[in-house]
Amino acid sequence: MATAFFDRLADRIATIDSVVSVGLDSQLDRLPEHLQDHDLPQWAFNRRIIDATHEHAACYKPNAAFYESADGWRALRETIAYAHGKDVPVLLDAKRADIGNTTRQYADILDDVDAITVNPYMGHDSLQPFLDRADKGVFVLCRTSNPGRTDFQDLELDSGGTLYERVADRAVAWNEHNNVGLVVGATGPDELEAIREQVPSLPFLVPGVGAQGGDAKAAVEHGLRDDGVGLVNSSRGIIFAGEDKGEDFAAAAGQSAKQLKQRLNQYRGDDE
Numbered sequence: 001m002a003t004a005f006f007d008r009l010a011d012r013i014a015t016i017d018s019v020v021s022v023g024l025d026s027q028l029d030r031l032p033e034h035l036q037d038h039d040l041p042q043w044a045f046n047r048r049i050i051d052a053t054h055e056h057a058a059c060y061k062p063n064a065a066f067y068e069s070a071d072g073w074r075a076l077r078e079t080i081a082y083a084h085g086k087d088v089p090v091l092l093d094a095k096r097a098d099i100g101n102t103t104r105q106y107a108d109i110l111d112d113v114d115a116i117t118v119n120p121y122m123g124h125d126s127l128q129p130f131l132d133r134a135d136k137g138v139f140v141l142c143r144t145s146n147p148g149r150t151d152f153q154d155l156e157l158d159s160g161g162t163l164y165e166r167v168a169d170r171a172v173a174w175n176e177h178n179n180v181g182l183v184v185g186a187t188g189p190d191e192l193e194a195i196r197e198q199v200p201s202l203p204f205l206v207p208g209v210g211a212q213g214g215d216a217k218a219a220v221e222h223g224l225r226d227d228g229v230g231l232v233n234s235s236r237g238i239i240f241a242g243e244d245k246g247e248d249f250a251a252a253a254g255q256s257a258k259q260l261k262q263r264l265n266q267y268r269g270d271d272e
């Protein structure tokens, strides 16, 4: 039987001593000038970013939004294979879910990647085909990092608690295969702490440090499970750190990933 995703992630975190998720949000019009003539500029960019950052990357998190074109998907496939060649797991940030019949199609992407982000709004059957993949990680959006998260996620339910707390509860119930995690943003540190108390058993993906200004200390202290498993993501803050550096862009990204690793490691406890 294949090793479970969170066991593989735990190994990766231990091997490189890092919980950094490097977000590959490789926006075409922000790529360096000298790569724009490449057959697949995003692939050329990602390959150099991976070369420069893989020693610090607990995972790569390409966001599917940046690859939604024929060339984009080709670039993404090359990127996934290359990351795997460096032994780095790939978490596809797709925020998917739909009626069961459609989700079954979406879930096929898990043949190629190690984990995925999913949207719980349509309920359990919309996630089942993902949850059934016992060897793959499924990160359920719980409390997101964007300002509009309060529109729905913070609503108080008649049955008690907020909608995001209800999502966290359901995610525990969905975790039959120990393959479920939560997405909880670093921009709401108090809620992050409260959700960690509510749900000690699930690993979190914590986005929002870096470009969104989230709380890195809280991301580590509450984002990681007791055994130290979890991910803290930065995308633009790493991959575009060298945006003004021309051909030296990748070295700047490597430095930025290393700095984030070191910053986060200051807060990681001895018991991890």
Ligand SMILES: O=C(O)c1cc(=O)[nH]c(=O)n1[C@@H]1O[C@H](COP(=O)(O)O)[C@@H](O)[C@H]1O
Residues within 6 Å of the ligand: 023, 025, 063, 093, 117, 143, 144, 145, 146, 183, 184, 185, 207, 208, 209, 210, 211, 212, 233, 234, 235, 236, 237
């Ligand atoms: O699921 C996510 O990864 C996600 C959830 C969330 O609440 N907030 C959030 O920023 N993200 C993603 O994390 C990445 C953050 O990018 P940066 O703000 O550039 O670090 C983007 O790909 C977002 O889509």
